[in-house]
Amino acid sequence: MNRDFPAVHEIWVYLSGSPLLALILTLGAYQIGVIAYDRANRHPLANPVLIAIVLVAATITLIDMPYPKYFEGAQFVHFLLGTATVSLAVPIYKGLSAMRGRIVPLLAALIAGGVTSIASAVGIARLLGAGADAAIVGGFVAKSVTAPIAMGIAERIGVSPTLTAVFAVSTGILGAVLARFVLDAVRIREWWQRGFAIGVAAHGLGTSRAFSVNAEAGAYSSLAMGLHGVLGAVLIPLGARILGF
């Protein structure tokens, strides 16, 4: 009976030699995440990206696939991140007329949020005894900026781009999961204020969550992400020089 079946290990070799396995894994895990998210009525704790990350990480650990090998195939999905970022111009453009009267609160919220992000992370790390590790403290500086810009800033101010990216992506996931609870606790009801706050703190992953809840929140979140990225790229290296990092 066994002779009727193809040798599974041969297919396996063929699959892992092409990008197919990584792509199926990535998209399949995300699909499961989306189904779970919808079943849970889009509850923030059932974040589809978080579910997909856990599933993929567990699977590649289980089948002993090194991360670089996985990424070799998954890079095709990763590449589209840049394309998707460009396309955020559309929701921002559509929200532009409503934004005109809100420039002052938006810019003030961005600057206050950006300063809070850096100061609180560095302060708590010091309090808990990780403050002596300069590499870790350095990694916090650009963590609320979208990962690709954050890595550029890290290189410019001489801290580890890897740690910066790790903290930035982790921050994005935390923000996407926790935002609703925080915003409800401080009684923010306007979608534009909620969306903007998520985008300031949790860039792309927060924006993804915001879009899944409300289109206006998503547009403001992408605006916040873009502004934080551009202003952060200019102001953070400047601030680091003044404070003598």
Next chain:
Amino acid sequence: MISGLVQVLLFQGLGELVTHFLLPLIPGPVIGLILLLGFLALRRSVNASLDEMASTFSQHFGLLFVPAAVGVAMFWPHLKTHAVAVAAALVVSVVLTIAVAALVAKALSPRE
């Protein structure tokens, strides 16, 4: 939808060119976003194909983070003794950042 994708890719390419030759610190896609925004503001309209492309992307923006984020998940054990302090710092910091940004926006908004 295809014509929308072509437009987005063109602006991404333009953004990469600007980054490469003029503004090395800001990544190409962000420049591409700003250029596309300028283009839309000049034309004063979004064509249907571009609109469809953009809404597909924004609905599934999260998917595109998965490959990089898996690497992040695999990296955490390397933080070893500092992992708890770092995680605590990240959680408290993101909570405070969201709260401060939202409260400042609300406090400075004109009453509606």
